[in-house]
Amino acid sequence: MKVVLGILLGAVLLVGEVKGQGTLVNDQSAGGSAPGEGLWIGVQTNAPLGQSFTPALNSIGYIALGLNGSGTATFYMNLRSGSITGAILGSTTPTVISSGAANGIYDFYFPSAISLTPGTAYFLDVNQSAGSQWLINSYSYQYADGIAYFKGVPSINSDDLWFREGIVVVPEPSVAWLALVGGGIFFSARRWPKSPES
Numbered sequence: 375m376k377v378v379l380g381i382l383l384g385a386v387l388l389v390g391e392v393k394g395q396g397t398l399v400n401d402q403s404a405g406g407s408a409p410g411e412g413l414w415i416g417v418q419t420n421a422p423l424g425q426s427f428t429p430a431l432n433s434i435g436y437i438a439l440g441l442n443g444s445g446t447a448t449f450y451m452n453l454r455s456g457s458i459t460g461a462i463l464g465s466t467t468p469t470v471i472s473s474g475a476a477n478g479i480y481d482f483y484f485p486s487a488i489s490l491t492p493g494t495a496y497f498l499d500v501n502q503s504a505g506s507q508w509l510i511n512s513y514s515y516q517y518a519d520g521i522a523y524f525k526g527v528p529s530i531n532s533d534d535l536w537f538r539e540g541i542v543v544v545p546e547p548s549v550a551w552l553a554l555v556g557g558g559i560f561f562s563a564r565r566w567p568k569s570p571e572s
Contacts, residue, residue, distance in 0.1 A: 396544040398438075398481070402429040404517035405536035409440025410477050412513025412533070415524070417441075417449075417502045423510065424458050425535040426520035426528075433487040433541055437466060437498055440511035440536035441480050446472045447505025450563040451482050454497040458523040463496075468503065473544040478511070487541060495520065496536065511536040 385430060404425070405411075437451050450468040454460040466482035481509060502508055512522055515534040522529040 389506050396542045398538075399540045399543055400437060402427045402517075402519065403538040404515040404520075404534035405440065405511070407512065409511035409536035412511060412515075414442050415507035415512055417500060417508050417510050419507070420524045421501070422458050422499060422526045423459070424454075424497050425537050426523070427517075427539060428493060428494050428495050428498050428519035429490045429539070430492050431490065431541060432492055432532065433489050434484065434496075434539055435487045435542040436483045436540060437482055438479055438481045438538040439500065440478050441471070441508055442478050442511070443506060443508030444473050445506040446470055447508045448503045449480070449508075449540065450501050450503065452489055452499040452501065453484070454499050455494075455526075456497075458497045458499060458526055460497065462499075464541045471504075471564070473530070478521040483542065486537050497523070498535075498539070500535075525561075 380551075383502055400485040434453065439451075441449075448468050448470050451466045453463045453465070464484050466484050469480075471480050482555055500510060512529070512533045512535055514532060515536065516532075518532065522533045522535045
């Protein structure tokens, strides 16, 4: 019986982990499905470095960037209002990355969603706090609702960083899944041998 309960508990934890990952819903982006065109420029040598964008959704939960480098580096993004050096509304969790991500795409997550006003310009401020020099993809992606910033000023060539931003949606468990887990626990508990009363 202990084996059955162990297997059931393991299944619940495994499926709960898979179901709890969430889905990324893109709001704004510049560039295609993967970075590659244009220039790869130094992150640290071009700070303050970032991208302005104008959201359609009322919150943000993640940012994806096209990065390239060797070795490891620690990155975090500040979400700013007003300008590339304006007030910080929130920061992504510092993330240690290493070379080898698929297509050079790296995702950065805010600890919790940050409220936005659709139609208002915001600024993604890219920060590398440690590690070897990494590069970020920049090109004339023709993103109409923002522009890249290098050394604190808008790109003179109207370039954009390769980026995506949006929300993280964590799905609710289905009724069938809840019934399966609940039924398994109920029937396992009924079969559990009762201890003798004293």
